[in-house]
Amino acid sequence: MSDTSHASVTAQPRRNIFQMLELDTRLLGMIGAFVLLCIGFDLLTDGRFLTPRNIFNLTIQTVSVAIMATGMVFVIVTRHIDLSVGALLATCSAIMAMTQTLVLPKWLGLGLDHSLTPWITILIGLTAGTIIGAFHGWLVGYLTIPAFIVTLGGLLVWRNVAWYLTSGQTIGPLDSTFIRFGGINGTLGTTLSWVVGGLAVVAALWGLASSRRNKISHDFPVKPLWAEFTMAGIIASAILGFIWTLNSYNIPTRRLQRMFEARGEVMPEGFTAAYGLPISVFLLIAVAIAMTVLAKRTRLGRYIFATGGNPDAAELSGINTRMLTLKVFALMGFLCALSAVVASARLTNHSNDIGTLDELRVIAAAVIGGTALAGGMGTIYGAILGALIMQSLQSGMAMVGVDAPFQNIVVGAVLVVAVWIDIVYRKRTGDTT
Incomplete structure (x- = not known):
C-alpha cells in the first residue's frame, strides 16, 4: 500500500x-x-x-x-x-x-x-x-x-x-x-542597494529552506532538490537583476553638479554616480x-x-x-x-x-x-x-x-x-x- x-x-x-x-x-x-x-x-x-x-x-x-x-x-x-x-x-x-x-x-x-x-x-x-x-x-x-x-x-x-x-x-x-x-x-545608492539585494536573497533562500524543513517535520511531501535549487536560482536572479538595473541608471551630470554645489564643493571631472534602489521602493x-x-x-x-x-x-x-x-x-x-x-x-x-x-x-x-x-x-x-x-x-x-x-x-x-x-x-x- x-x-x-x-x-x-x-x-x-x-x-x-x-x-x-x-x-x-x-x-x-x-x-x-x-x-x-x-x-x-x-x-x-x-x-x-x-x-x-x-x-x-x-x-x-x-x-x-x-x-x-x-x-x-x-x-x-x-x-x-x-x-x-x-x-x-x-x-x-x-x-x-x-x-x-x-x-x-x-x-x-x-x-x-x-x-x-x-x-x-x-x-x-x-x-x-x-x-x-x-x-x-x-x-x-x-x-x-x-x-x-x-x-x-x-x-x-x-x-x-x-x-x-x-x-x-x-x-x-x-x-x-x-x-x-x-x-x-531619495535613493540608497549603488553600494547600499547591493547590500539590500544580498540580504533579500539570503532572506528568500532562508525562507525556502525553512518551508522545506517545516514540511519534512510534519511529514508533508516536498519538492525534489533540483526544483528547490531552480526556484532559488529564479528568485535570486530576479532580485539581483532588479538591483543591477536600478544601479545602471546614472544620475545626470547637471544634477550631480548641483548636488556638489549645494555642499560648496566642485564635482571632480569625469565623476559619475547611479541612483540605486529608491527609498520609496524599499x-x-x-x-x-x-x-x-x-x-x-x-x-x-x-x-x-x-x-x-x-x-x-x-x-x-x-x-x-x-x-x-x-x-x-x-x-x-x-x-x-x-x-x-x-x-x-x-x-x-x-x-x-x-x-x-x-x-x-x-x-x-x-x-x-x-x-x-x-x-x-x-x-x-x-x-x-x-x-x-x-x-x-x-x-x-x-x-x-x-x-x-x-x-x-x-x-x-x-x-x-x-x-x-x-x-x-x-x-x-x-x-x-
Whole structure:
C-alpha cells in the first residue's frame, strides 16, 4: 500500500512541471502578460521602455498605488470595498503639508529642515489616516452601513476636507528629508542597494529552506532538490537583476553638479554616480513583507480570510467580525497615509488633485492581481504585480503617444477582461471561493 501511495505521489508531479515547482499558474499568467506587455512597448518605443531610466521611473510611480492595493486586498477579501482611498490620501497629504509648513513652525518653532519635522509630520499623518479608517470601519462594522455607501460618502467628504485644509492651494516646498521618501530625491545608492539585494536573497533562500524543513517535520511531501535549487536560482536572479538595473541608471551630470554645489564643493571631472534602489521602493518591499506575514502567519490574517470565506460561520466560531472590520479599515487608512507620504514626497508638494482616481486604480490593481470580489481569496504579491501591470500599461501608452482619454478606456477594458478571465479560471479549476 505504501509503495502504491509513494508511486502515485511521485507520478503526479511528472505530468506537470509546474506542480513539481509548486508554482501558482495564475501568477505565472500575470507574469507572462507583464513580460509580453513590456516587450511589446519596448518594440513600439524603439527600445526606450526597458531602459534603466524608465524602469526606475516606473517603479517609483507604482509605489503609492501598490501600497494601498495591499490593504485593499484585505478589504475585498472580507467582502467590502473602499472607494475613499484616493480622497483619504489627499486629506492625509494636506494634513502633513500644513503640519510641516504652518503648524510646526508656528506652534513649536520647528522649521522645514529641523531634524524632528519630517518624523513628527509623518506620525501625525499616519495617526490621522488610521483614525479616519477606523471611523469608516466602525460605521461599517458596528452600524452595519454598507461599505460602498460609507466609502462613497468618504470619497466626497475627504476630498473636500483636503481642499478646505489648504484653501485649494498647492502647499510647498516640503521638508528636504520628507521628500526623500518620494524616490527620485531619495535613493540608497549603488553600494547600499547591493547590500539590500544580498540580504533579500539570503532572506528568500532562508525562507525556502525553512518551508522545506517545516514540511519534512510534519511529514508533508516536498519538492525534489533540483526544483528547490531552480526556484532559488529564479528568485535570486530576479532580485539581483532588479538591483543591477536600478544601479545602471546614472544620475545626470547637471544634477550631480548641483548636488556638489549645494555642499560648496566642485564635482571632480569625469565623476559619475547611479541612483540605486529608491527609498520609496524599499518602503513598498517592507510593506509587502509585513502584509504577507500578517496574512499568512498571524491570527488576524487567518480571521480575515476565514471571515471572507464565510462570514456567518466565522461569527459563529467566535470571531468578532465587527471589530475585525474596524481593524481592516483602520489598516487601510494607515496605508493610505503612508501612500500620501510617498505621493506628496514624489511631487515635492501637496497639490489639490493628488490621489485623484487612485481609488479606481487601487481596486483594479487588487482585482487584476487575483483578489476575488466575492471575498475569501487574494494575495499581497498579486496586488503589487497588478499595480505594476497597470502602471506599465499607462506609461507605455503615454510613451507611444496614446491620448489620456484612450488610456483610461484601455485600462477599463483590461480590468473587465481580467475579471472575466479570473471567473473562467475559477470555473475550470473548480474554485468557487
